[in-house]
Amino acid sequence: MSIGVLNEGPLHAALKxxxxxxxxxxxxxxxxxxxxxxxxxxxxEIQTGSFSGLRRKMAALAEVGPVVLVHPxxxxxxxxxxxxxxxxKPASRKSPKRGSLIHIVNELVYLPQMLNHxxxxxxxxxxEVREIRVFDPKKNRRRGGWRVKEKHLLGIVEGVRLQxxxxxxxxxxxxxxxxxxxxxxAAALDEPLDIxxxxxxxxxxxGVTEIVGKKGNALLYETGDAG
Numbered sequence: 001m002s003i004g005v006l007n008e009g010p011l012h013a014a015l016k017x018x019x020x021x022x023x024x025x026x027x028x029x030x031x032x033x034x035x036x037x038x039x040x041x042x043x044x045e046i047q048t049g050s051f052s053g054l055r056r057k058m059a060a061l062a063e064v065g066p067v068v069l070v071h072p073x074x075x076x077x078x079x080x081x082x083x084x085x086x087x088x089k090p091a092s093r094k095s096p097k098r099g100s101l102i103h104i105v106n107e108l109v110y111l112p113q114m115l116n117h118x119x120x121x122x123x124x125x126x127x128e129v130r131e132i133r134v135f136d137p138k139k140n141r142r143r144g145g146w147r148v149k150e151k152h153l154l155g156i157v158e159g160v161r162l163q164x165x166x167x168x169x170x171x172x173x174x175x176x177x178x179x180x181x182x183x184x185x186a187a188a189l190d191e192p193l194d195i196x197x198x199x200x201x202x203x204x205x206x207g208v209t210e211i212v213g214k215k216g217n218a219l220l221y222e223t224g225d226a227g
Contacts, residue, residue, distance in 0.1 A: 011129060012036075012048050014153035015072060019044040030064055033057050043067040048151070051110040058111065062119040068161065069120070071107055072127045073099040075157050081133045081146060101126055101160050102171045102191055105198040112205035115165045123161045128154040165206035168199055179212050179220040 008016070016036045020026045024039030035043040043061055047054065047069060054069070061067040077095040104124040114120050130152045135145055162168065172188045180188075186196035200221060203209040209221040 009048070009150045011072065011127075011151040011153050012046050015046045015048075015070060015125070016044075018156070019046065019070060030061055033060060035061065035067070041065065044070055046070045047107075048072055051107040053110075055111050055114065058114055058120060059117070062114070062117045066119050067121075068123050070123045070125060071104060072125045072129070072153075073101060073103050074129045075099050075126045076128045078128075078130045078154070079133060080130060081135075082149070084135050095131075099126065100191070101158070102168075102189060102195060102199070104162070105168070105195060105202055108165075108202045109198050112165065112202040113207075115162060115206060121161050121163045123159055125159040126157040128157060130154055165202055165208045168203060168208075179222045181215055181218040181220055183218065 016026055020037035020039055022039065024037050026037050028035045028038045028043070030043060036046045037044040043065060045054075045058070045061070045067065048071070051069070051071070058067065058069060074095075075098055077097065079093055079095050081091045083090060101124045104122065108115075108122065115122065132149045132152070133146045134149045136147045137145060160167075160170075173190045174188045176188050177184055182193060182196045182200050185200055186193045189196055189199070200209070200219075204211065204221065207224065209223050211219050212222045213220040
């Protein structure tokens with residue numbers, strides 16, 4: 001058993017099993033790296049955390065063949081707090097936070113140019129999860145002394161695969177003006193401004209859009225084929 005398998009959590013393991021089902025393999029050596037799953041000639045890397053630090057591995061795998069970076073986003077999270085007294089009943093509640101597929105931009109900012117590679121794509125997976133928390137007296141008091149022990153997959157709601165950064169425009173709920181700023185983008189996405197700012201960053205660094213001016217302090221963008 002590899003070190004990666006020993007350290008992985010239940011959520012990662014469940015997704016790896018899903019992507020290696022129907023004849024796939026798990027923990028496949030590819031050059032100096034290990035792909036979480038390989039099925040029908042496609043390599044899958046399951047990343048439940050940040051994309052920071054993944055660029056080198058993803059670039060190397062993409063040079064070998066098609067690779068999909070899979071990232072779960074929790075639409076709903078059931079938080080279960082395990083009491084210190086094991087005989088007591090755990091407390092359970094639903095988190096008010098709700099994820100959306102467009103929130104993949106929170107991680108795409110770490111490798112915005114990778115989607116320009118023909119062998120690389122990202123799959124955002126909307127999930128329902130159960131989060132197990134345990135009391136830790138060393139934990140920051142602002143967080144109440146609780147830390148996340150593990151996450152479990154309850155179900156997969158839907159997913160979307162991004163083949164290139166322009167696919168982010170499919171999340172728009174209305175047409176963008178030309179040129180547009182991040183507030184226009186936030187309105188078109190029906191998402192907070194910070195999500196629009198991250199999307200704008202990804203699009204610009206991938207060469208999908210370009211800066212064409214300013215409106216006050218706001219940068220104005222147009223798509224590369226505008227005009």
